[in-house]
Amino acid sequence: MIRGEEFAPLPFFSPMHIKINLFATLRKDRFDTDQREYPTGTTVLAVLNDLVIPEGEAAIIFVNGKHAGPDHVMLDGDTLSIFPPIGGG
């Protein structure tokens, strides 16, 4: 038995489905919108690292339409939207 298999059925290790939306310059060489799987307990920062987005470039982060920081822990079914610094008015 390989290590990990015995843990597989445990909910703690079941993958979460996260919808990710990127905007403006962050779309370049990435995507507009994607559905990805991450282990339970994944933070926003871990997703940023996975997408190779430097923290400074992710100026505005929403989880389900509410402002969130890099330490925010994601839940299954969340929508994560990431914006570079933008403005207008």
Place this chain on the structure above:
Amino acid sequence: MDKILRIDMGAEGGPKVTVTPLGEYVGLGGRAMTSAIISKEVPPLCHPLSSENKLVIAPGMLSGTVAAMSGRLSVGCKSPLTGGIKESNSGGQAAQVIGRLGYAAIVLEGKPATEDLFKIVINKDGVKISVDNSLKMLPNYDLVAKMKTEFGDKISCISIGPAGEMKMNIASIACTDMELRPTRHAARGGVGAVMGSKGVKTIVLDDTGMTMRAPKDPEKFKDANKRFVDGLKQHPVSGQALPAFGTNVLTNILSEAGGYPTYNFKQGTFAGASKISGETMAELETKRGGMPTHGCHRGCVIRCSGVYNDKDGHYLTKQPEYETVWAHGGNCGIDDIDSIAMLDFLDDNFGVDTIEMGATIAVAMDAGIAKFGDAQAAINLVKEVGKGSHLGRILGGGAAVTGKVFGVERVPVVKGQAMPAYDPRAVKGVGVTYATSPMGADHTAGYAVATNILKVGGFVDPLVAEGQIELSRNLQIATAAIDSTGMCIFIAFAILDQPETFQALLDLLNAFYGLNLTGDGVVALGQKVLSMERDFNARAGFTSQQDRLPRYFSTESLAPHNVKFDVKDEDLDKVFNW
């Protein structure tokens, strides 16, 4: 800029020109100038379309100099839309040219006894006023083409379209851009109707033979300007985001944040947002040979605008602003970007405020005049306004009038002026600004969206009441001051975040005028402007009851966050306690 040009349109024997020294208005510019003259000289109880009202057109303190971003124009009067004082701000070339011609303000006074339409030409030789009834009911683009044939292409024009001539509450005043297109508007509050009531169709400006305004200390001025430009370029918003995507980059973020008013303020997200977003628009503009980046006047280094071509690659309109895209887009349930661009062109051509027009159509849609999402119906309604049909006249009265005529209960206005593209329940800081600004619902008067949504100048949670009063107060004060300098408000992103860029702005003013202005001086200027404006409104009959949002924003929740506007009335009354 050491004199004021006054034109009495009602003088016996025809318009009379007087040039007066600045007197008590010395040192003022832009909004400080327009609001000072209006509050001092216009009887607050006068009818906005009467001979007693005045239209004041003032370049900012730094307009006409080489300072970057300094070409914003203030237009002031008693507003036919709100019944209060109005300062409406425009880009385009006019402010720089008026500044170079030496005028700190052009004041249109009185009212002609006849139905004649006048053309005013101002150049280095002086002022010429003539009757030109061949201009009657010309849309702005046609009018400018005619002026170009008559006076050449070195001119700039300030003009009204048919809406202004018909004295509609939603009529704007157009200013031409660098390509001599009437795409920049002092749009809010019906300033175009006041120009129409004075019988003035256009002011043609030509600064040939004039020079840049000279600073008191040229070396310091040059150095300050360099630091100022560096600061703007270095900030990610003014250096990268605004040039690349324009203001419409906000569509997606407001919809994501649940603060994008959709279907006449019924919900906070719009399913069609991405189809009309700044990202989509910039891509389309590039593909069609338009331009995603363009400045509205010489000296702008941010260049948030663009050029929007139609499917065949022909010029259709300038890049529509976020608020325009919202007003005609999501707020009306419309997700067709070409239709929205067409509506932008029609608005500019007839000379109406895009925000008020879109908000009015959404109210009309609520009344069943057209279906939400029906772009062709929206285009037809704007054409009715341009024609001045009976229906068009009603819509030309604005959202509040249209709501009353058609018996609509939910009409998103404050002081009679329609709210722009941010729902005050989900962006509460801007809700405080809507409620309390002397201008009526106006996002630019204290753009709390920056701190609520964009995390510029710190962060105040948009969904809670705490902190919003102070945020709106500080922004309203800063904005009143910036609007007086002639600077574009988009410098705010950099000066809020970078103290050295704010210092560069102070240094520009100090080097130009030989002053010792500090941050406190800027605050004092902003407070003074707001106090004059509030004083005028009080004398016009406004009380704290007018500093409120319509009730339904406090009683009905907005999805998806299910929030109400819960800033307390007594707190709203504290915004101007300083």
